[in-house]
Amino acid sequence: MSGTGKKKPALVAERRPTARKKPAAKPARSAARRPRKPGKRSRNPIIAFFQSIFGWILRLVWRLTWRMGAVLAMLLAAAVFYFHSTLPPVAELLDARTRGSVTLLDRYGTVFAWRGDQFGGQISAETVAPALRNAVIATEDKRFYRHFGVSPRGIASAVRINLREGRGPLSGNGGSTITQQTAKLLCLGVPFDAALWKSEAEYEADCRRTTLWRKVKEAVYAMAMEVRYTKNEVLTIYLNRAYLGAGARGFEAASERYFGKSANKVNAAEAAMLAGLLKAPSTYAPTNNLQRAQDRANVIVGLMEDQGYLTAAQAADARANPAELSDAAAARAGGYFADWVMESGPSFLTRDTTEDVIIRSTFDPRLQQAAEDAMNFIFENKVREGSKAQAAIVVMSADGAVRAMVGGRKTRVSGAFNRATMALRQTGSAFKPFVYAAALDLGFTPNATVVDEPITINVPGSGPYSPRNYTKDFKGKVTLTEALKHSLNIPAVRVSESVGRENVRVIASEFGIKSDLAPGPALALGTSESTLLEMTGAYAGILNGGRSVKPYGLIELRLQGDDTPLFDQQGGMGERVITEKAARGLTYMMNQVIEGGTGQRAKLPGREAAGKTGTTQAARDAWFIGFTADYVAGVWMGYDDNTPLTGVTGGGLPAEIWHETMVRVHEGLPASPLPMDVPAPVAAPAPQNTAARTTGRPAANQPERILREVLDAILGKR
Template sequence: MKDPFQNSTKVKWKYRFLALDAAVDTGLYRLRETLLRWLENVNSVMRRLRVTGWRFWLIQMLSGGLTMGVFGALFALSWALNDMDRTIGGLPEQEDYAVTFLDRFGNEIGKRGILQDDSFELQDLPDNFIKAVLATEDRRFFEHFGIDFLGLARAIVENARAGGVVQGGSTLTQQLAKNLFLTNERTLTRKIDEAFLSLWLEARLTKRQILKLYLDRAYMGGGTYGIAAASEYYFGKSAKDLTLAESAMLAGLFKAPTKYAPHVNLPRARARAKEVLINMVQAGFLTEGQIVGALRNPATPVDQAEKDTPNHFLDWAFEEVKRIVGGKHRVLTVKTSIDMTVQRQSEQAIDSILRENGKRYDVSEAAAVLMEPDGAVVAIIGGKDYGKSQFNRATDALRQPGSSFKPFVYTTALMNGYTPKSVIQDAPITIGNWSPKNYGRSYSGPVTLLNALRRSINTVPVRLAQAIGRDKIVEVAHRMGIHSELKITRSLPLGAAEVSVMDMATGYAVFASGGKKAIAHGVLQILDSKGRVIYDYNRTHKPEQIIPPETIAGMNEMLVSVVNAGTGRRAQLEGITAAGKTGTTSSYKDAWFCGFTGNYAAAVWFGNDDNHDTRRLTGGNLPAMAWQKIMTAAHQQVELKPMPYVEDPILFQKNHQNIQVAAAGRIKDLKTQRSNQRLSPSVVNQLDQLSKLFNHDDDASGSQPQAPELLPLPAASPNKSGSVPGLTQLKQPPSGGLSELKTAWQRDQTSIISR
């Protein structure tokens, strides 16, 4: 039997809608009848009073107006009651932060957010500043009750004459209401809310309190709120000491702080200050003669580029602080990981290289990040001039990394069974309609992974990606610290995806840490307004192994070879083992060098903001040079740490010298045996050349030969050809001399003498 109640819910809702419709119709009918009866009563009264003609219609209009007024008042009251819900808790607390930043040694390096200085009173501020604000924002401030209808009418007339918006209709109280309770959306409802809330402010506060609160809470550009913070930021002085010209420039910021900020566009800021001065004359606050000096000598803000403040670092760390504390605390002191000495030297390195080589290579910008193996950021260069551009190219810009992305490919390969000695074919390859080429368009045939990375061969990582899967490469790169989206494309292994400089430094820090996770951070400790520690990085983060040690051992060996004898030779550090990888994108738009030591990891990028091509700038050129300068500065007066799974640099040098001595001795022993072993003249000549090789160093490139391990001499007799078994046969010695002979010998992957 069918359930008779299965549609009961639908039926119930149907009858509810019908009942609602009937109620609405009934209400409208009753309203109509009420209005008709009211009109009939009015007409009856008019007939009894014998009111006719124009008097009759006048009374009708007044009656209708009164009715509409009552309904309007009731509507406004209901709207106002809704707005009053926003004021239940009184004035909202300051939602913006006041943060004082310290370097790793406890020295103050700057502030961000609101400067918590409420100690000054209005009478302490220059009289000209108060006049400049009132003349520009609200001339009748002390006369109206929160809404200025005369001021609104005047603004409409002035804007009509000018053919654009030159004056606003909102009073200073309305602007404060918006800053305290509302958003910046331009809607009719927001303007109505603004009007009611301004009336509430006028009823609750005195005029002087409203003005003081307005000056404390207004956004003034450059990450500052309030006149005190703005005065310190733009002019490096207390608000009490502002001149007339400076007062006019600051008063001009209230309308559009980002547009008129002097560090963004000084000519525009000065033009706006001139308008403010003219407003002061028109308002009757000053005479034309009193503003002549300010017009002739406009205000000059402090050059943000010349201030000894790591602004790009502070901007980045400020965002980190807000993520950590949320809305719990507002007045904070933050100890950071930055080393100001290294920061200054890094800035100088980038500046000098751009100044000396920028025109030659048609490159205008650079960015760099230096961090410790755990991700503690020591220095950030977000651009060459913070005063001209606050855009942080180290943290916010996404650029193609080119070959500097390849270590993530090789790391994935080593995690999937490959080793540095695994051999891959370097030969032309085509995937669909895409055929990647090597730099120089030459191919070497079978090569080891170590040599492929050292020489930055392109076909090998493409083949590896096909074999192991591009999705695995993306997973490993994200695990190592790359946060940007990495689209799985054919060109992914060659660095076609976009990354940030910060993320690349973080990824390479994993190699420096021995495979442990690196988290880019600039905040070490946060203290509240009472000096209590509310956050400590070391307490909340523990080391986590994310890459196997054997993989890191192989990768570090390979990346050391890039610096010692590959494309990154310009990044070599005196007495310190360095590892890294160059990166150059197609058309030379981006050039990178990313690398590490046992102490630090760093990534350096050179390019142009408008993305136009450089003049054949490669990662092994300016980026490697800048990286070398930054790393040299960072390693001054620090205890050197050995690179994980790579020999200590001092031991490496000693062992290298011992190998040279041992090799020369072994070759000498072979030469003394030539009489009874009947070595051929060609082999003797090879031994002579190798003997010279181990006793001289005339490599023009400056790279040191890496001698293979020498094993005990075999007891076997010479074969029919007269050569020693196991001795690698060299072709005719190159005509270029020992330098080319060394290069040819270094390419060989077998031992000179083996069992």
Template sequence: MPNSPESSGESVSNSSSGRDQTPNSPAQVAASDPPGSTQADDSQPPNGSFGHTRRAARTLLRALRQDLQASSVLAKIKTAALSWRTKLRSTRPGIASAPFKWMTSALVRVGRGQRSKPHDSRRSAPFIAGWRKFAIGLALLVCLIAGSVLVWALKDVPWSEIRDGTLKPIVVLETADGAPLVRQGPYQGPYARYDQFPPHLIDSVLSIEDRRFMDHFGVDPRGIGRALLRNLEAGAVVEGGSTITQQLIKLQYLDSDRTIKRKIQEVVIAFWLEWKLGKAEILTRYLNSVYLGAGATGMPAAARIYFNKDIGALNLPESAMLAGLLRAPSQWNPIDNFEGARQRTLVVLDAMAANGKITEPQAAEAKTSFARLHPTTPTPRSGSWFADWISPQASEIAGSSPGSTTVRTTLVPRLQQIAEKVVKRALDSEGKTVEASQAALVAMTPDGAVVAMVGGRDYKASQFNRAVTAMRQPGSTFKLFVYYAALKAGLTLSDQVPDAPIDINGWSPENSGGNYRGWVTLAEAFARSLNAATVALAEEVGLDNVIAAARELGIDAPLANTPSLALGTSEVNLLNLTSAYASVQLGRAPVRPWGIIDFQAAGQPKTFRVGLQAKPNVDLSPYQSDLLGLLQLVVEHGTGRGADPGTFAAGKTGTSQNNRDAWFVGFTEALVVGVWVGNDDDAPMKGVTGGDLPAHIWRDFMREATTEPTLNGMRSTEAVVDGQGAPLSCNITACARSYRSFRPSDCTYQPYSGSRRLCEK
């Protein structure tokens, strides 16, 4: 029969609901269930042992519940639950509504030892389902926000560039003998492969910068926590938690802004790099791109700047010093702060010993040897003016090729040193007396290979290249073109020309000293540099022909069609004028100055010759002997006697109006050299002519340079040959003009169909 509250000895606690309480005991449930009800699972057990086991378990639980109902603990729980719910209803109406209503009812049922009624489960199901939906929705919202943040942060990351390892183009200049041509200022050497770095350099870098590099996945939580604790203890930032992978990302791919976006990018890229590249490639990129002070970027450049060594030749203390510079390269630069660099090196060696990379005795020995170490920046082999002149051409050859391109130049270090020495010595000894503050010198082979270049007195004081950029009046050195035009017009050196006062539309040129010699031969007029006779000759030949002769020999500067042109009043630069004289020595014109022998891009198996980009196509052999005779006569008997080096020499002096510019340009068997002396402000010098200070500088240089054995070595370049044994040459200028797809790094172009082809122009 129905189970009433009176028969059970219990009062109805949920009176406000107006609904009867359902039975709680298993016996009552079984009695109230109608025949055939599916609720009485234990009355109709399934066949097999599982049904018997389940029925036994239910019996055991029923007995346990009856024991709990008889205990005083259960009575206390029931009383407390009823009291708490009654108090809630009286003080805060409605607070017992779901979910609180459900919780208090549950507590009461626990106190009574009753199980939840079927309709109570149904009432709590919407609540549970609601919370489940809320949790799922919240998770989806969080995922959506996180995904949106990642898309926003990573949308501008150069993934392909990072994946392909795209490197900035770097041009590495070498001298003619293959030695590094180190420039003053920023310098980055060729990229080194992983196997080119000595193991002790890698060990020293990892020991001081990221000793867990081989174990973490781009971000090191342990290192971050350690750095955080040490920074908190010190009250300042004394240690960073960035891994080498993160440092590489900062160096090459991301800016240095401390924003949330950049930090997200850094972490994601770090994991991606570790997965995509691997440890060796990451470390290789890092060592090639990190700044190490004194203008050196990358370990190869630092090895050259500080020790004048290739990267593979570094010993243990040198490697430890370079690793120590990573934290503060400007502060511990050994050139400016040797003691600071030494102390930092000791720290690195101790870290290597603690990390098990070296033993304590090895560390002690390295510390002792470092005390005798004296890093110093090598003297730039270029004098810097040459490097400044050739770098744009080298960069054009390298193009946008990723990585390093090694470019071998024509510069001969020993000749460069001689040139710098004689220019400085002459200005120091005579310059102040004659009020000459600057000088320039260019030396080249007869085919135009520039082997030495001095653009002024002191590169550190002024980087202006007076040998290339300065445009000055050449004076009588221009007369070479007047007499070449006369020879082309059919005159001979024995023909005569009047050396007398001449008036051309109110302009009257004068000879030096004011004397005139009457009728003189062309040879005498040239040797004595007679102005009146030369102007008369130019008028007879025609100024148009004089200009054409100058162009034929290679003069590119604007030339004014005026009578004074014959005396060199149109400005030229020293490099151009010297190359024009080289045409006479070579016997073909025009000679164009050049400075690159060959080049090889990183990853390319071939080296390509550059050399002459345009071969001289004018044959001077009909006039060469006469021109050589004229120039040789100047040195032997004329105004250029002060340039006589004691061997075969030919050249011409030149002095502009009021002694503002003084020149001597000439050649020996092996070299063509031009010298200019003057002042940047165009101030007159005290009586300086081309036969004085410039001729003396030319003579002193030639006396030392003609005995230089490396001059022949410069010509015998080691060019790579193809399968047929022919030198691989690359005419950069012609190929670039012919093919828009031309790629200088391997001298190829892309045809309309098929693979790339070698440019053979």
């Protein structure tokens, strides 16, 4: 071990030879393929190509869509923010009117008519009657408290209904929410500008236009309102601004107008009727057709029941007890009268007022109903069916206070042609009292005589004028009373020529006949034109003792909320025209017209009355005007186109209308005697009281001027 000195080599494990890994043999082509995973197929290159193109398009559309959506969302947010910044406080949006209103009170202080847009005062969604709030929501927007100002479901439903009914997608049902309707009522925040619009009606019509772009703006504005206001505030604006027919703006005004009560106090039936007006205010206005309004209200009651606002019992009660109009609304009285009063006041406080005005008037609803009933009675019972003839009636007190006015056969009107105040018609023999007023004022008496026989007067420029009586005969010598009683034409012309046409013209004018009076001798026979109101007012002057009268209807005018009137009575008693003695004598003569003359059909049972008939040439106009100690009434009848009446004279149908009117007017009133002097009967008229003999000469005691005028007339110098 020590002898050699060499190191032993390190022990190393022997390396075994490793076998070379042979590559796996490739399976034969015919060998079976390995099984594929379930559902996986090889891709068809053509299909794969189109799939990749389609996928690329989808990804592109998605990228564009979300980016455009983001842009649109930002634009929408900006638009909403803009409109939101322009919206004022709720209180500034409640009164929608640019003009004021006029409320008319009758002689007793009760409202009988309205003119202009009426705003009843502010109400709120919290204080209004729950039944009304529920009726509006059930009718217009049952999801009002759940949407964000726009209801996609409602719009889709409306479009589907419109297309199904053959209309355009935006025609008919709009699917608008209450918020969108409020946006439209606000005209999307664009105020009325008189410089840009011809009228407020044209402005509102533009606000109601429906176009796609306007619907988009309306939706944006509605969303801005939802951000700016609470739901109840939006509803409050809507309740105050909605137009509900008959000039009523807002539910408070409509409730006051139709039911005479606040919108805070309406019951379910009344609430349903008011909500029903929103669809078509004029069509469903109860003042136009109460039954149609009640039928519409029943539909609303059904909606309220379906949506749980009414129980079955409550709905049944509402249907069994439909809403009824208040007395003032039901009567719709005084349409012609109200229009006349509006014309008589200053325009800046009536027709064009920007303030809310209260007018107290002379109107008497009982007398108005009496006049309307009288006219309807005669036309229904005495006039042939289908006749186009018209009539007008005026009733007033002796001092000219007009109590009733009927301007035509259609009495429930507003803004219609008023035949009592607008129609200038020939007066016929209704003018003759002014001829005899001139004679009596000069000293003649009712028993003075005049000769009824042929007379010819030369009229310069026209030739000879020969008046004839209606009966085409002659009575000889008659008293003035008999001449007026039987409406003789020749004596009227003789008296007029005797006292002087100018005297007759002056007296008629001072009594209130403002129209141009005929210059020739035919003046005495009423060839001049006048209105029924003027003529009735002139007769009132005879009743009150010979003093002129200016018919009036306005007692006082004040602004709503003020106690001090701005204007007061514009009419009444004026200056003396004839002596009281002459007026009392003329009243007697006119009383005889009714007692035994041409006006006998006007005679009132147990009550003294005086009046005069009037029939114009070819019977184109027929009049009867007369009075009792309490009231004066005038009646005109004719055709608007001047067609002659058939078989009608002033002593016929007009006298009968007058009789029916005055019987109703005096119902319950004690009979009072007329202010008249009954002349002592005479066996024969004294020669000195002869107004004009066959020669046309006046009595010897008449002024020299009158004698000269008569002589001039006879000699043809006039």
